[in-house]
Amino acid sequence: MEDSFLGRFRKGLERTRDILGADVEDLVRGRRPLKPEDLDKVEEALIAADFGLPATRQAMEVLRAKSAQIWTGGAEAMRSMLRDEIRSILTRPTGVVPFATKPWVVFVVGVNGVGKTTTIGKLAAAWKAEGRTALVCAADTFRAAAAEQLEIWARRTGAPFHRGAEGTDPSAVLTDALRIARSKGHDAVLVDTAGRLHTKGNLMA
Ligand SMILES: Nc1nc2c(ncn2[C@@H]2O[C@H](COP(=O)(O)OP(=O)(O)OP(=O)(O)O)[C@@H](O)[C@H]2O)c(=O)[nH]1
Ligand SMILES: [Mg+2]
Structure with missing residues (x-):
C-alpha cells in the first residue's frame, strides 16, 4: 500500500x-x-x-x-x-440541522465509483434503525443499470424506492420522488446522482 x-x-x-x-x-x-x-x-x-x-x-x-x-x-x-x-x-457551513425539514433531502454527489450508491444504502439502513423512513430516489438516469444497483440497496434495507425511465430528466424523477415522500410522510429523501467531477461547475449546479 x-x-x-x-x-x-x-x-x-x-x-x-x-x-x-x-x-x-x-x-x-x-x-x-x-x-x-x-x-x-x-x-x-x-x-x-x-x-x-x-x-x-x-x-x-x-x-x-x-x-x-x-x-x-x-x-x-x-x-x-x-x-x-x-x-x-474550509469553515463548515453553519445552520445545517439534519431532519429540520420533512422530508430532509440529501443529494449524494461525487466522482464516478466513489461510493455514492453504497453510502445511500448505509444511510438508509442507519436511519431505519433510528426509526426514520428514507425514500431512495434514483436520479442517476444517465448510466446504464445505475437505478437497478440502487434498487438492490433499497430492497436490502427495506427502504421505499423511486425511479424513472432510463434517460429521463433527473429533476423530473426527483420532483415525483418529493411528491411521493410528502404524501407518504417519509422523513427523508436520499438522492443518488450520476458520477461527475466536482470541478465540473455546470454539472454540479
Ligand atoms: N473499500 C470500500 N469500498 C467501497 C466503499 N463504498 C463503496 N465501495 C465499493 O466501491 C465500488 C463503487 O461503489 P458505488 O457505491 O457503486 O459507487 P458510486 O459512486 O455509486 O459509483 P457510480 O454510480 O458508478 O458513480 C463498489 O464496488 C463498492 O462496493 C467503502 O467505504 N470502502
Ligand atoms: Mg452509483
Whole structure:
C-alpha cells in the first residue's frame, strides 16, 4: 500500500512542495517590499504547482493585500497567512440541522465509483434503525443499470424506492420522488446522482 498508493501520492505532491518550498519562499525571504515582478513569479509558481486558476487568483488577492505583512514577517508570515485563509475557506457551513425539514433531502454527489450508491444504502439502513423512513430516489438516469444497483440497496434495507425511465430528466424523477415522500410522510429523501467531477461547475449546479 505504502509503495503503491501512498508512495505515488507523496511523489505526486513532491513537485508542488518543491515549487512552493523553494521558488516561492526564496522570493519572500529577503524582507523587502514585494515588487510586481515578485508577485508575478509567485503567481507562476502557484500555477506550476497545480493550484488551479481560481485558487491561484484567490491566493494572489490575499498576498497582494497583505504584501506589507510579508515584507516584515518573511516566508513564515506568508505561510501562516495562507494557512489562515485556507482554514477560513474550509469553515463548515453553519445552520445545517439534519431532519429540520420533512422530508430532509440529501443529494449524494461525487466522482464516478466513489461510493455514492453504497453510502445511500448505509444511510438508509442507519436511519431505519433510528426509526426514520428514507425514500431512495434514483436520479442517476444517465448510466446504464445505475437505478437497478440502487434498487438492490433499497430492497436490502427495506427502504421505499423511486425511479424513472432510463434517460429521463433527473429533476423530473426527483420532483415525483418529493411528491411521493410528502404524501407518504417519509422523513427523508436520499438522492443518488450520476458520477461527475466536482470541478465540473455546470454539472454540479
Ligand atoms: N473499500 C470500500 N469500498 C467501497 C466503499 N463504498 C463503496 N465501495 C465499493 O466501491 C465500488 C463503487 O461503489 P458505488 O457505491 O457503486 O459507487 P458510486 O459512486 O455509486 O459509483 P457510480 O454510480 O458508478 O458513480 C463498489 O464496488 C463498492 O462496493 C467503502 O467505504 N470502502
Ligand atoms: Mg452509483
